[in-house]
Amino acid sequence: MPELPEVETFRRHIDDNALKQTVSDVIINRDNVLEVPADALKAALVGQQFEYTERLGKYVGVALSNQDWLVLHFGMTGHPQYYTEADDAPSYERVAFKFENGATLGYNNMRLFGEIYVTGSWDTFMQDEKGYGPDAHGIDAETFAECFAGRRGMIKSALMNQKIIAGIGNIWSDEILLQAGIHPKTSVNQLDDDAIHTIWEITQRALQAGIDTRATYSDLPDGYLLRNRAKDAPCPNGCAGTLDKVTVSGRTAIFCPSCQPERSD
DNA sequence: GGTCATGTTGACTA
DNA sequence: TTAGTCAACATGAC
Numbered sequence: 001m002p003e004l005p006e007v008e009t010f011r012r013h014i015d016d017n018a019l020k021q022t023v024s025d026v027i028i029n030r031d032n033v034l035e036v037p038a039d040a041l042k043a044a045l046v047g048q049q050f051e052y053t054e055r056l057g058k059y060v061g062v063a064l065s066n067q068d069w070l071v072l073h074f075g076m077t078g079h080p081q082y083y084t085e086a087d088d089a090p091s092y093e094r095v096a097f098k099f100e101n102g103a104t105l106g107y108n109n110m111r112l113f114g115e116i117y118v119t120g121s122w123d124t125f126m127q128d129e130k131g132y133g134p135d136a137h138g139i140d141a142e143t144f145a146e147c148f149a150g151r152r153g154m155i156k157s158a159l160m161n162q163k164i165i166a167g168i169g170n171i172w173s174d175e176i177l178l179q180a181g182i183h184p185k186t187s188v189n190q191l192d193d194d195a196i197h198t199i200w201e202i203t204q205r206a207l208q209a210g211i212d213t214r215a216t217y218s219d220l221p222d223g224y225l226l227r228n229r230a231k232d233a234p235c236p237n238g239c240a241g242t243l244d245k246v247t248v249s250g251r252t253a254i255f256c257p258s259c260q261p262e263r264s265d
Numbered sequence: 266g267g268t269c270a271t272g273t274t275g276a277c278t279a
Numbered sequence: 280t281t282a283g284t285c286a287a288c289a290t291g292a293c
Contacts, residue, residue: 003271032289058272076271077290092290111289113272153282162273171271250284252270 002058002074004137004167005210010072010080011055014062017082018097018105022049027096032112033075034095044068044118045097054122056135057166061122069122075113081106136167137207144200148188155191155199156184157249168203170251171229172210176203177253178225178236183260184246184253190263229254 002010026042028034034041048064055061060080062070072080081090082105089096090108095116097105107116119125126132134143147164158164159173168176177184179202182195191199206224213219217226223236231245231254241258 006271073272075273075289110291111270111272113288113290115273151281157283160272169271247284249282250286251272 002076002078003169003172004057004135004207005172006079006215007058007060007074007167008055008137008211009214010074011053011060013082014050014060014080014105015053018050018099019052020049021099021101021103022047023097024100025098027098028094029096030094030112032094033107033109033114033116035115035117041116041118045070056126057132057162058169059126059130059132063122067120069119069125071117071119071122071125072107073115075109075111075115077111078107078109078114081108131163132166133162133164134166136165136203137211139165141197141200144203145193145196148196151188153188154184154248155182155186155188156253158188160249160251167207170253171226172206174229174254175206175225178256178260179206181259183262184248184255186263225254235259
């Protein structure tokens with residue numbers, strides 16, 4: 001699930017529920033997701049308040065009252081869940097952040113691909129340690145074009161490269177490329193300025209739609225691939241063709257052969 | 266039992 | 280140096 005629209009939804013969930021509260025305990029059910037020792041995580045958090053949040057790409061940063069940051073990544077299957085009744089704990093709660101008011105922010109993650117860090121500087125962590133590029137949502141057209149200038153790889157790989165722009169993963173890159181009518185294997189250097197500008201526009205619109213629907217795909221407008229992303233499904237553009245799949249950089253790309261023709265030039 | 270899956274990283278190869 | 284492929288991580292669905 002979690003790409004940029006999903007992670008922004010998670011960030012807002014934390015914002016709406018867990019700010020200005022003091023952590024009373026940290027329960028660690030599985031330490032696979034920890035990038036800091038369990039006792040260090042607990043020591044860093046207990047007694048601190050969640051002050052505000054940031055997001056870059058698929059990472060959420062929670063600013064603590066002592067200026068440190070709790071950094072969360074949700075892997076492929078994770079999400080945060082705030083609850084007040086023990087019965088509402090999610091099924092795969094790997095870490096539970098307990099607050100003094102009795103509520104809990106659960107870090108739920110079926111597959112243990114997530115990451116939890118504590119760091120002194122959000123900016124340094126994301127830019128220097130992770131090497132992340134600018135966030136794909138809200139980036140201006142010029143900066144977006146600069147990110148792709150001089151690149152020779154395939155457009156789908158480039159869109160998914162967090163060091164170029166952050167936040168787009170496999171399924172939202174499919175969405176963007178279908179709407180843009182560009183085959184996922186097209187080389188970046190085959191795309192002229194107009195094509196890059198179109199990709200920028202569609203990226204902004206699609207990610208905004210994803211955020212607006214709280215990443216509930218069935219609520220996306222008609223014509224969105226993510227409403228029914230599957231091989232042999234009808235093309236959402238209504239072109240009478242059916243969707244196909246192809247492997248790009250080891251990931252499954254779903255696309256419409258008729259709306260997204262391969263280029264040979 | 267096998268295959269595939271929304272992410273990231275590192276090794277290896279061209 | 281730049282890119283592409285693949286394996287690894289852990290778990291569930293089909």
